[in-house]
Amino acid sequence: METSTFTRRAVLRAIGAAGLAGVAAAVTGCAPTIGTAALPRIPAAYDGPPVRLKFWNGLTGGDGPVMRELLAEFTREHPNVRIDMYALPWPDFYQKFPAAVTSGLAPDFALMHNFQVATNAARKVIMPVDEILQTVGLREEDYLPVVWGSGVYRDQRWSLPLDMWPDSLFYNRRVLERAGLDPDAPPADRAAYEHALDALASSGVRGHWLPAVDPQGVGRGFDSLLWQFGGEHYSGDGRAATFAEQPGVDALAWQQSLIRTGWSPRDVSGSDASMAFKNDQNAFLWGGPGAFINDLGSVEGLDWDVAPLPRIGTEQAAFSGSHQFVVARQPRFDADRLAAVVTFLGWILANSTGWASAGPVPARLPVLDSPELAQMTAQSHVAGGVEHIRFYPLVPGIAEVQTSILYPAIGDALLSLGDPRAALETATTQASFLLQENAEKYGRA
Amino acid sequence: MTAIAAIASRERRTGGAPAPRAGLYPTPRSPHRPRPWTPYVFLAPFVLIFGTFVLVPAVAGLWMSLHNWDFFLPDRPFVGLQNYVDLFTPDALVAQQFWESMRATGLFVVLSVPLLMAIPLGLALLLNQRFRGRTFFRAVFFAPYVLGVSVVGLLWQYLLNGNTGLINGYLAQLGVTEPVPWLTATPWVWVSLVGVTVWWTMGFNSVVYLAGLQNVDEALYDAAKVDGASRWQQFVHVTIPQLRPVILFVLTMTVLASANMFGQSYLLTGGNPSNETRTAIMLIADVGLEQFRMGLAAAMSYLLALLLIVVSALNFLFLRQKES
Numbered sequence: 071m072e073t074s075t076f077t078r079r080a081v082l083r084a085i086g087a088a089g090l091a092g093v094a095a096a097v098t099g100c101a102p103t104i105g106t107a108a109l110p111r112i113p114a115a116y117d118g119p120p121v122r123l124k125f126w127n128g129l130t131g132g133d134g135p136v137m138r139e140l141l142a143e144f145t146r147e148h149p150n151v152r153i154d155m156y157a158l159p160w161p162d163f164y165q166k167f168p169a170a171v172t173s174g175l176a177p178d179f180a181l182m183h184n185f186q187v188a189t190n191a192a193r194k195v196i197m198p199v200d201e202i203l204q205t206v207g208l209r210e211e212d213y214l215p216v217v218w219g220s221g222v223y224r225d226q227r228w229s230l231p232l233d234m235w236p237d238s239l240f241y242n243r244r245v246l247e248r249a250g251l252d253p254d255a256p257p258a259d260r261a262a263y264e265h266a267l268d269a270l271a272s273s274g275v276r277g278h279w280l281p282a283v284d285p286q287g288v289g290r291g292f293d294s295l296l297w298q299f300g301g302e303h304y305s306g307d308g309r310a311a312t313f314a315e316q317p318g319v320d321a322l323a324w325q326q327s328l329i330r331t332g333w334s335p336r337d338v339s340g341s342d343a344s345m346a347f348k349n350d351q352n353a354f355l356w357g358g359p360g361a362f363i364n365d366l367g368s369v370e371g372l373d374w375d376v377a378p379l380p381r382i383g384t385e386q387a388a389f390s391g392s393h394q395f396v397v398a399r400q401p402r403f404d405a406d407r408l409a410a411v412v413t414f415l416g417w418i419l420a421n422s423t424g425w426a427s428a429g430p431v432p433a434r435l436p437v438l439d440s441p442e443l444a445q446m447t448a449q450s451h452v453a454g455g456v457e458h459i460r461f462y463p464l465v466p467g468i469a470e471v472q473t474s475i476l477y478p479a480i481g482d483a484l485l486s487l488g489d490p491r492a493a494l495e496t497a498t499t500q501a502s503f504l505l506q507e508n509a510e511k512y513g514r515a
Numbered sequence: 516m517t518a519i520a521a522i523a524s525r526e527r528r529t530g531g532a533p534a535p536r537a538g539l540y541p542t543p544r545s546p547h548r549p550r551p552w553t554p555y556v557f558l559a560p561f562v563l564i565f566g567t568f569v570l571v572p573a574v575a576g577l578w579m580s581l582h583n584w585d586f587f588l589p590d591r592p593f594v595g596l597q598n599y600v601d602l603f604t605p606d607a608l609v610a611q612q613f614w615e616s617m618r619a620t621g622l623f624v625v626l627s628v629p630l631l632m633a634i635p636l637g638l639a640l641l642l643n644q645r646f647r648g649r650t651f652f653r654a655v656f657f658a659p660y661v662l663g664v665s666v667v668g669l670l671w672q673y674l675l676n677g678n679t680g681l682i683n684g685y686l687a688q689l690g691v692t693e694p695v696p697w698l699t700a701t702p703w704v705w706v707s708l709v710g711v712t713v714w715w716t717m718g719f720n721s722v723v724y725l726a727g728l729q730n731v732d733e734a735l736y737d738a739a740k741v742d743g744a745s746r747w748q749q750f751v752h753v754t755i756p757q758l759r760p761v762i763l764f765v766l767t768m769t770v771l772a773s774a775n776m777f778g779q780s781y782l783l784t785g786g787n788p789s790n791e792t793r794t795a796i797m798l799i800a801d802v803g804l805e806q807f808r809m810g811l812a813a814a815m816s817y818l819l820a821l822l823l824i825v826v827s828a829l830n831f832l833f834l835r836q837k838e839s
Contacts, residue, residue, distance in 0.1 A: 165804060168587040193587045283699055283787060337677040337699040345679055470806050482789045485699055503608040507808075511585060 109201055109397075110405040116413040118406045120150045123414070124177035126167060127393075128160035132364040133428035140424050144417055151410045167398075171195040176398035179411050181232065184220045184392040185462040185469045191228040192466035192512040196396040198226040206230060206416040212434050216461050221394055223464050229394035230415060232422060233430035235358040236390035236459045237294050238452050239380060240366065243373040245353040249273035256377040263380045267333040270353050277353040279343035280325060280334040282484035289477030290389045291356045295321030297460045298383030303476070308465030309509050311501035313476060314494035317383070322483055322490035324382060329487060337485065348372055358391065359452045360429035367448070376448050378455025390459035392433060395419075431456065467508035475501045576813045584810035591810075598814035609802075613815055615790055616798040619780075620819075623794065624773040627709045631769045632762070635717045639724035640754075653725070657718035664715075668782025671711050672698075675783070698784050704792050708779050715779075716772070720765050727761030728754070763834045767827055774823055795819050 129137050134157050141153045156177065158166065164186060170176050172195065182190065190196050199221075208230060210218050221229035243253035249270045257263040270277035281288050296303065301317025304310065312318075328334045335342075344362070346352035348369045355362065356379060366374050379388045395415055397408075418425070422432035423442045431453045432438050444450050462468050479497035483490055580598055584591045601607045642653050659667070674681045675697035683694045697707045731754065739749045755762075777796040780786060786793030795815065803812025 161805065172587055194589075195587060284785070335678055335694075337694070337696045339676070339678075342676065342678045467806075474801065474806065478786070478790065481787065485788045500608045500611075511583065511588065 108403075109197060109199075110403050110408060115416075116148070116151060116406070116409040118150070118409065120152070121407050121410045122152045122154060123179070123407060123410055125153050125155045125179055125181075126163065126170075126177040126398075127155065127157055127181035128163040129155075129157045129181070129428075130159050131360075133360060133430075136425060136428035140418060140421070143421075143424070144414055147417070148410075148413065151414065153414065168193055168195045171398050174401050176400055178400075178407055179395060179397050179415070181393050182229070182396055183469070184229070184231070184394050185472075187221055187229045187394055187396065188223045188464040189466040189469065189512075190396065191223045191226075195399055196228055197399050198228055199230060199397055200227045202397075202412050202415075203227065205412050206419060208419065212436055214433075214435070214456065214459070216459060217392060217433050220392060220461050220464065223466075229396045230419060231433040232393045232395060232419065233425060233433050234390050234392050234456055234459060235360045235430040236378070236388040236452060236455050237290055237356050237358055238376050238378055238388065238455060240347070240355040240357060240362050240374060240376045242347055242350060242353050243375060245270065245275055245277075245350050249275065249277075249353075253373075253375075256375070257380050258377070259380055260382045263382065266353070267328075267331075271331075271333060275351060275353060276333055276335055276346075278328055278334050279338045279346050279352045279355075280328050280484065281338050281340045281343050282329070282481055283337065283339040284341075284481075288481045288484060289472060290358075292318075292321055292325060292476075292480045293389040293460070293462075293472075294356070294379055294387055295324060295382055297387035297389070298379075298381060298385055300384050303472075304463055304465065304468075304505070307509075308463055308468070309502075309505050311471070311476075311498045311505060313501075314491065314498040318494050319491045320383065322480065322494060325480075325484060326487050326490060329484065347374075358429070359431065359449065363429040363448045363452075376451045378452075378458065386455075386458040387460050388455055388458055390456075390461060392461070393430065465505070465508070466512040467504070471501050471504050471508070475504060576816060579810050580813035580817055582810045584813070585807045586809055587807065594810070598811045599818075601811070602814060602818060609811060612790070612798055613795070613818075616793050616795045617819070617822075619790075619792055620774055620776070620795045622705065623708065623776050623792075624770060626705055627712050627773045627776075628766070628769050630709065630713050631717060631720055631773070632766060634713060635720035635765075636724050638717065638721045639728055640750075642721065642725055643728045653722075656721055659715050660718040662715070664778030665782065667711065667715050668778060671707070671783060675707050699787050701788065701791055704784050704787065707783060708776075708792060711779055711783065712773075712776070720769065723761060723765055724758070727758045731757040759834065763830065766834070767830050770826060770830065771823060774819075774826075 125141070127137070134155075137157075138155055141155055145152055160183070163180075163182075167177075167180060167182075168190065176195075180196075187196070191198075213231065214234075217231050217234060220231060221227050239256060241253075241256045246253045246256075246266070249266075249272070251266055251269055257266045267277040280291070293303070296313060296318050299317035299320045301313065301315055301321070303313045305312055329336055343352060343355055344365070347355050348366070350372075359376070363376070366372060378386070395418075397411060419434060420437075422434060422437050423440060426432055426443055426446060426449050429449070431449050432443065437443065438453050438456070443453065462472065475497050479493050482488075483493040581593060581595060582591045583594050583597075601609050602613050604610050638656060642649060642656070662670075672680075675683075677683060677694050677696045677699055680697065682697065683691075686695065695703055697703045735753045735757065736749055739753050744752065775796055776794050777800070780792045780794050780797055784792045786797060796819075799812050799815050799819070802815065803809045
């Protein structure tokens, strides 16, 4: 066993670099040498010599400055800990983070999406964090069960939830008012929603510009609807896709009906929809608070508000994601640095109202219920819907199944308005293939 | 023998420079005689760079393609030719995706290469005339080529967007009420991708043709005129044969560039609709660098590379045969 590892490593070192036939970008590579590092014992709060930590995340939008401000605030309170934040677009982050860890250049800690945690845990590029739960003050009763469970993979906890960003209904008050609708009572169920769209159509406005082009805007709306119709995306063991069952078909058929009825134009992209909204040409946007609260807030003269998604199916449900802190695996852990990381995590999870100004609402319920949060109008309205949020299951590789198979299939069905069941069944076959492959690949890890 | 044939045959006979006469160059004496390894020392820097960035990755890629290779997993089982077999198994997902992307690539090549050969040639002929502002127009037509693909992509995204784009805006003012789905439905996606690519890269091919045209001996045209050739006959019998090596070069480069198309699809259509415009390179990048299924991606790269080698070789054979 030892010999074979050595041989492979020797061969790899000899060839020095590996690449995709010079067609794709050449990638330098040595065998990942992820050790069996364990976390050292950690004191409750850091008061040692000055340290400078590296923190990676994908906060490249309006959320970046908010996080930087919090880091500065933390350093004011803990002058011996400085944190350098490196933000890179999320897709790049998920490529570079594992690469950095395997080459021994890992940051101390990072932020990632809940649906990427299992993948990175299976890749062994992040550390189990059960031991530091007490130190950072994480308690089960402070979280919704779905959020609490979202960092647990193979009976170990790998991440600490910072926030939640449920898809919500953003509505243009002025447009509603012009159509004779009450801007203080956004529609909450299917009948009211369709009635509102009808009234809007009579006033010459297509009320729900439904994105069909960019995959993310398309897919998450479908996710929420599928759950609302009582469906699940995947089988319990994560090896088969089930989104082509009746709930999925109903969800997709309803989305198509928005376009067929003329309540949405055809061929809409996510940016079209928000551009129309900002110009009073669109009444409803489905999306997350991180994407929209600051974006819409910055438009002068726009009169908007936000509410939980209407119940279109048989139950209330909304797609949500969550940013979660992870501790990167190091070849060797430095007890001082780790203690400083833990001190910061404890601090920010307790002070997550500050983060709420970036849009997402705090994951910790006592913070969510605090008077400070109640003062943030939009965030508190989003918080009204958190009890119905749903997360993707904790299956390694699940994000790529969603984004590379399901979302494009939904997009196609909305562009072509073809048979929803056929579209979903094709996607199921493809997804099951990838799920099976992932199960084998990560099962070995 | 016509005048033109006489000139051409004289050219062929004399070839290039006069043959060196014996005794023209002094025989190097022993202290100055290069040591046997001197050429290798001069070649070393290139070999080093070529080896590091082309040869080693190419061999490593072949090695990877024989494994189920995830960069970040410690275990990468050897699977032999399975990755290649998968690409030829009709009901496997990867095979469907791969051949669909090869079809998109092929379609793009077939649609774009003729235009990228013909339009720049016409342009070069025009720009080779003597007229006022010639340098200005040469610069104008070359200008788009200096833009990066991301700039081109963003620019045309604003212009071609179905609901908010400038082009549909103007079309609406002209009375076209139904917005044209430039980036979301066939055949419009191909019109957009090919159109944008032609606009973007025709300047480069024009400049290459122009350089070729300037090397054509004026005497050949004069001789053709003496023989009573029309403008069209001059073009067919003088310009085209004289440009043959240039045409071969432009054709090979254009086919390879079109077969490697990535940015335009990635930025403009995102592969829509139904992965119709997802090119092979886009799929390879997605499978290898985002899903980290690198063994499979390497296998796809090899098939694509093999195909391109065959196409390029056919190009050469075809055009060289015609020459002889």
